[in-house]
Structure formats: structure tokens, C-alpha cells
Amino acid sequence: MADRDGLIWLDGEMVPWREAKTHVLTHTLHYGLGCFEGVRAYNTANGPAIFRLKEHTDRLFRSAHILNMKMPFNKDEINEAQRAAVRENNLDEAYLRPMAFLGSEGMGLRADNLKVHVMVAAWSWPSYMSPEAKEQGIKVRTSSYTRHHVNITMCKAKANGNYINSMLALNEAISGGAEEALLLDNEGYVAEGSGENIFIVRDGVLHTPELTSCLEGITRATIIDFARELGLEVKERRITRDEVYIAEEAFFTGTAAEVLPIRELDGRQIGEGKRGPVTEKLQSMYFDAVKGKLADHQAWLTHVKS
Ligand code: PMP
Numbered sequence: 001m002a003d004r005d006g007l008i009w010l011d012g013e014m015v016p017w018r019e020a021k022t023h024v025l026t027h028t029l030h031y032g033l034g035c036f037e038g039v040r041a042y043n044t045a046n047g048p049a050i051f052r053l054k055e056h057t058d059r060l061f062r063s064a065h066i067l068n069m070k071m072p073f074n075k076d077e078i079n080e081a082q083r084a085a086v087r088e089n090n091l092d093e094a095y096l097r098p099m100a101f102l103g104s105e106g107m108g109l110r111a112d113n114l115k116v117h118v119m120v121a122a123w124s125w126p127s128y129m130s131p132e133a134k135e136q137g138i139k140v141r142t143s144s145y146t147r148h149h150v151n152i153t154m155c156k157a158k159a160n161g162n163y164i165n166s167m168l169a170l171n172e173a174i175s176g177g178a179e180e181a182l183l184l185d186n187e188g189y190v191a192e193g194s195g196e197n198i199f200i201v202r203d204g205v206l207h208t209p210e211l212t213s214c215l216e217g218i219t220r221a222t223i224i225d226f227a228r229e230l231g232l233e234v235k236e237r238r239i240t241r242d243e244v245y246i247a248e249e250a251f252f253t254g255t256a257a258e259v260l261p262i263r264e265l266d267g268r269q270i271g272e273g274k275r276g277p278v279t280e281k282l283q284s285m286y287f288d289a290v291k292g293k294l295a296d297h298q299a300w301l302t303h304v305k306s
Helices: 027-031 053-066 075-088 131-136 160-175 218-229 241-245 277-290 295-300
Strands: 007-010 013-016 034-036 039-044 047-051 094-102 116-123 138-142 180-184 190-193 197-202 205-208 234-236 249-254 258-265 301-303
Touching: 007 075, 027 094, 034 053, 034 160, 047 075, 053 075, 053 094, 053 218, 075 094, 075 116, 131 258, 138 160, 160 180, 180 241, 180 258, 190 197, 190 241, 197 218, 197 241, 205 218, 218 234, 218 249, 218 258, 218 277, 241 258, 249 277, 258 277, 295 301
Parallel strands: 138 180, 138 258, 205 234
Antiparallel strands: 007 013, 007 116, 034 094, 039 047, 039 094, 047 301, 094 116, 180 190, 197 205, 197 249, 249 258
């Protein structure tokens, strides 16, 4: 990824892609304390637009606050950096990666007098999963790795170091023949995927875990809004893994994964073993919303060209 044309916004300036470098003694590289976002821009009838930019930037600043990192830019500047990253790389659709990290001014866990750096990259990353997966659903395994505990790492922060747990779980799932992992919290209740929130449908009602150990997903919030617009009841509550086995439908949500049906968990078919009707409806609303086709949700789009 490092060797390509284009521009990356780094600490307030656009720099050539190949020159957007940091020193090996960068603090975040050593200890993992940093925070980031995963954001997407989609092509709409009026050109590329970033989906729910405000919510992503708000979460980035909340993550920084939780980690006690003082952001050297304000939210407007970070929003403008994201618009510029898409625009100046001439992208119609893009995945955006804003990140705040600690510099190489010093080492050690006290991390005092370190500079907070911020970068924003944007590149073309069409789909996290195959088109078939979006229709047919994916195979998931319950992870042997427990999701973070609320008093071990900070679950409301999208912190770099939190993703060690996600990568261990995803790696285990893939090497066991599945496509994604389902992580349980420290009490054994369903938390989330390695980079997605989870929903199930039971008796026509949508259920999703409470926001304790899972991330406050922006796609999750979007889907809850859609469900309510459709008159579907939504319950945020504790869910057990065997409830997922007997659900009528199950799906993951996330900026990268979008709305992704789950057809199997731990070798048990879920529902009909393919995308169910509720998932399909919510998924199509999601794709319409991100592409600017929902009149009521234009406010979720930030166009990159003014
Ligand atoms: N959980 C985790 C652990 C994630 O990394 C993500 C992706 N940011 C999500 C859930 C979904 O969040 P969002 O819908 O905001 O992308």
C-alpha cells in the first residue's frame, strides 16, 4: 500500500503518498495507543459523498478523549481533510482512514510530552466481502478469544491496540474455514464480530447487543433508524450464542462490511441459510442511503466537491 501515487493528509498538509512516513520509534507503533476511524465515500448522482462524516469524526474525537490524547486539530479541520483526501486523489468511491497517533519524541509508558499526529488516507477499496457474500451470507465461528472487558481496554474508543483481539479472532475463524468471527463478552454473551456489530431477527423483532463491550457502530445506528422507519421493533439486550443458532436471520453491520448476512454459525444453519427478507430490506435501504437515493437521509451525506 505504501508504494502508490496519490496524496495523504498528514498533520495539516497533503504529502505525496510515498513520503507519508513516520519514524520506527513512533510511540503508537510500540504500545498501540492511538485511535482511528474507518469511513466510506460513495458515488452519488451529485458526485462522491462521505457517509455520516460527522458521526465518524465525533467518534474519533471521543476516542481521543477517552485515551487522553489532545487532538491538535478541530473537527472542522478533520472533516475538511477527509473531503480533500477523496477529492485530491480523484476518487469516486473510497475507504478513508483518519488516525491520531503519538509521535517519536520519546519512549516509555508515561507518554508525556509526545506530539499527537493526525493522518487521513483515502483509497479505493470496493468491497470487504465478495458480492456473493452480500447475497448468500457468510460462515461465522464463535471465537475462542473473549471480547474486551469494559475495564480492561476502553470499548467506546476505536483504539489501535483493541484490534489485536479482533485480528486474533479473525485469523482463528479463517484458519478454521469460516469467513468471520463472533466474539463473546467476558460473561459469554454475544458482543460483535472482529470489525462489525451483529443483529438477529427473532419472531420478526430485531435484536442487537447492548452497547457495553461492543463498539458504538455508526452502521448499527443507521440500521436501527431504518428498522424503526419500517415499523420493526428493535430490542437492545443481551443475546446468547444459541439464540443466534435459532434466529430467523442474522447479519453483521459495519462501514467496511456494510450489511452482511450470516448464513451459518458454528456449523448450524441460520434460518433458511441465506439472506433473509428483513436483512435484504435493511441492506437495500443501506445501499440506497449511502448512494444518496433516500430523500429523507440526504443530511447523512457530505459531498467532497463544493
Ligand atoms: N465493531 C468493531 C470492533 C469495529 O471495528 C467496527 C468498525 N468500525 C464496528 C463494530 C462497526 O462500526 P461502524 O458501523 O461504525 O463502522
